[in-house]
Amino acid sequence: MPRSDRYHHGDLHATLLQEANQLLNEQGVEGLSLRKLAERAGVSRTAPYHHFRDKNALLCALATRAFSQLDEMINRQLRKGGSKEAIQDFVREYLRFATENPEQYELMFGRTLWKGGEPTDELKSVAYRSFRHYAEQLGGMLQGRLPANTDALRVAQASWATVHGLCRLLIDGIYVNREDMEAVSEQSVALIMAALSHSED
Amino acid sequence: MPRSDRYHHGDLHATLLQEANQLLNEQGVEGLSLRKLAERAGVSRTAPYHHFRDKNALLCALATRAFSQLDEMINRQLRKGGSKEAIQDFVREYLRFATENPEQYELMFGRTLWKGGEPTDELKSVAYRSFRHYAEQLGGMLQGRLPANTDALRVAQASWATVHGLCRLLIDGIYVNREDMEAVSEQSVALIMAALSHSED
DNA sequence: GGGTTATTTTGACAGTGTCAAGATTATTGA
DNA sequence: TCAATAATCTTGACACTGTCAAAATAACCC
Numbered sequence: 087m088p089r090s091d092r093y094h095h096g097d098l099h100a101t102l103l104q105e106a107n108q109l110l111n112e113q114g115v116e117g118l119s120l121r122k123l124a125e126r127a128g129v130s131r132t133a134p135y136h137h138f139r140d141k142n143a144l145l146c147a148l149a150t151r152a153f154s155q156l157d158e159m160i161n162r163q164l165r166k167g168g169s170k171e172a173i174q175d176f177v178r179e180y181l182r183f184a185t186e187n188p189e190q191y192e193l194m195f196g197r198t199l200w201k202g203g204e205p206t207d208e209l210k211s212v213a214y215r216s217f218r219h220y221a222e223q224l225g226g227m228l229q230g231r232l233p234a235n236t237d238a239l240r241v242a243q244a245s246w247a248t249v250h251g252l253c254r255l256l257i258d259g260i261y262v263n264r265e266d267m268e269a270v271s272e273q274s275v276a277l278i279m280a281a282l283s284h285s286e287d
Numbered sequence: 288m289p290r291s292d293r294y295h296h297g298d299l300h301a302t303l304l305q306e307a308n309q310l311l312n313e314q315g316v317e318g319l320s321l322r323k324l325a326e327r328a329g330v331s332r333t334a335p336y337h338h339f340r341d342k343n344a345l346l347c348a349l350a351t352r353a354f355s356q357l358d359e360m361i362n363r364q365l366r367k368g369g370s371k372e373a374i375q376d377f378v379r380e381y382l383r384f385a386t387e388n389p390e391q392y393e394l395m396f397g398r399t400l401w402k403g404g405e406p407t408d409e410l411k412s413v414a415y416r417s418f419r420h421y422a423e424q425l426g427g428m429l430q431g432r433l434p435a436n437t438d439a440l441r442v443a444q445a446s447w448a449t450v451h452g453l454c455r456l457l458i459d460g461i462y463v464n465r466e467d468m469e470a471v472s473e474q475s476v477a478l479i480m481a482a483l484s485h486s487e488d
Numbered sequence: 489g490g491g492t493t494a495t496t497t498t499g500a501c502a503g504t505g506t507c508a509a510g511a512t513t514a515t516t517g518a
Numbered sequence: 519t520c521a522a523t524a525a526t527c528t529t530g531a532c533a534c535t536g537t538c539a540a541a542a543t544a545a546c547c548c
Contacts, residue, residue, distance in 0.1 A: 114403070121504070131528090131529090132528075132529085133528080140505075140506075195459070197315075197458075197459055200460060214462075241474060243462060244478055247455075247456055248475075250455065252448040254451065260401055261418045262444050262448070273437070273438075277445055278478065296495085299496090332498095332536090332537095334495080334496055336538090337494075338495095
C-alpha cells in the first residue's frame with residue numbers, strides 16, 4: 087500500500103514499470119529518462135537503481151512484457167487455422183499491434199535493446215518463444231502443402247520479415263503510408279499465400 | 288589545403304562528413320557525438336555548427352549520401368531485367384549493402400532520423416527517389432504479368448518490405464542469423480516471384 | 489587598407505546515466 | 519523485545535551529451 091509521505095514508496099517496482107510504459111507511449115524511447123521517470127514516481131533520481139540494475143534492464147523488462155502480449159496474440163490468432171481469411175486476420179492484428187503502440191513495437195525490435203544494450207536472457211527467451219510459436223503453428227498448417235525443397239522454417243522467417251518490414255516502414259512513415267496499410271497488407275498476404283502452395287487455395 | 292596549425296581548418300565540411308562516416312561504422316549512431324567528432328577533426332566542440340545546423344542535419348547529410356549509393360545500386364541491378372536470377376541478384380546485393388554497413392543502413396531507415404529528428408527535405412527527396420526507381424523498374428518488368436486487381440505499386444511496397452524486414456532482423460540479430468541469410472533470401476525471392484504472376488515462369 | 493563576412497574559440501547551461509556514501513525504514517533471529 | 523542485518527531511499531558528485539552567446543581570428547572584397 088503506497089502512501090505518499092512515506093520514506094519507502096511501497097511498490098516502486100510496479101510503479102516504475104507502469105510510468106515507464108506511459109512515458110514510452112507519450113515520448114518514445116528517446117524521451118524516456120530515468121530522472122523524469124523518478125520524478126513521476128515521486129522519488130529521487132537514483133531510487134530506481136534498487137529495482138533495476140540500469141536503464142537497459144528497465145527497458146528489457148518493458149519489452150519482455152510486450153512480447154508476452156504479442157505471444158498471446160499470435161497463439162490466439164493462429165488457432166484459427168491456415169485459411170486465407172485467418173492469415174489475413176493475423177496480419178491485420180499484427181499490424182494493429184504494431185501501429186497502435188508504435189513506440190512499444192520499436193522498443194521490442196529496435197536496436198536500442200538488440201544492439202546498444204545487451205538484451206536480458208529473459209527478453210531473449212520470450213522474444214524467441216513468440217517466433218517459435220509462430221513457426222510451429224505455421225509449420226502445422228503447411229503440412230504437406232509445401233513445394234519440394236522448401237523448409238517451413240524459411241517460410242516462417244521470410245513471412246515474418248515481410249510483416250515486420252511493413253510495420254517498420256509504416257511506423258517510421260517511409261515508403262508506406264497509413265492509408266496504404268490495408269492494401270499493402272492484402273498484397274503481403276497474397277505474397278505469403280502464393281508461396282505457401284503452388285496447389286490451389 | 289588543410290594545414291594543422293592554422294586557425295581555419297581549410298575543408299572542415301568534408302572532413303566532418305568523412306570522420307562522421309568512420310565513427311558511425313565503428314561505434315554506431317549512439318557512439319557518434321559531435322564532440323568526439325570535433326576532436327577527431329582537430330577542432331573545437333562548436334566548430335561543426337558553422338557547417339551543419341545541428342546534429343540532425345549532419346546525420347541527414349550522411350544518410351543522403353548513403354541513399355545515393357543505394358539508388359545507384361538499384362538502377363544498376365534492375366537494369367538486368369526481371370528474370371528470377373536477376374531478382375535473386377538484386378536481393379543479394381541489397382542484403383550485402385545492408386549487412387556490410389549495418390550502422391549506415393540503420394541510420395538510413397531508423398527512427399533516429401525519421402521519427403526523432405525531422406528528416407531534411409534533401410534526405411526525403413533522395414530516399415523517395417530510390418523507392419520510386421525501384422517501383423518503376425519493377426512496374427516495367429511486370430507489364431501484363433500481373434494478376435487482376437493487383438497494383439504494381441502495392442507489389443513494390445510489399446516486396447520492399449520483405450527485403451527491408453529481412454535486413455532489419457539480420458542486422459539486429461533477431462530471428463534470422465547470418466548463416467540463414469542465403470536460404471531466407473532465396474525463400475523471399477520465391478515469395479516475391481510467386482506473387483508476381485500466377486502464370487508460369 | 490578598411491569593412492564585411494566566414495570561420496573558429498572559450499564559456500556556459502541544462503540534461504543525461506550512474507557510482508559512492510550516508511540516512512532511513514523494514515525484517516529477522518535470538 | 520531489541521539489536522543486528524538487509525532493503526530501500528537520498529544527497530552529492532562525475533563525466534558525458536547538444537547547443538547557445540559572445541568574443542576572437544582569419545579570409546575576402548571593393
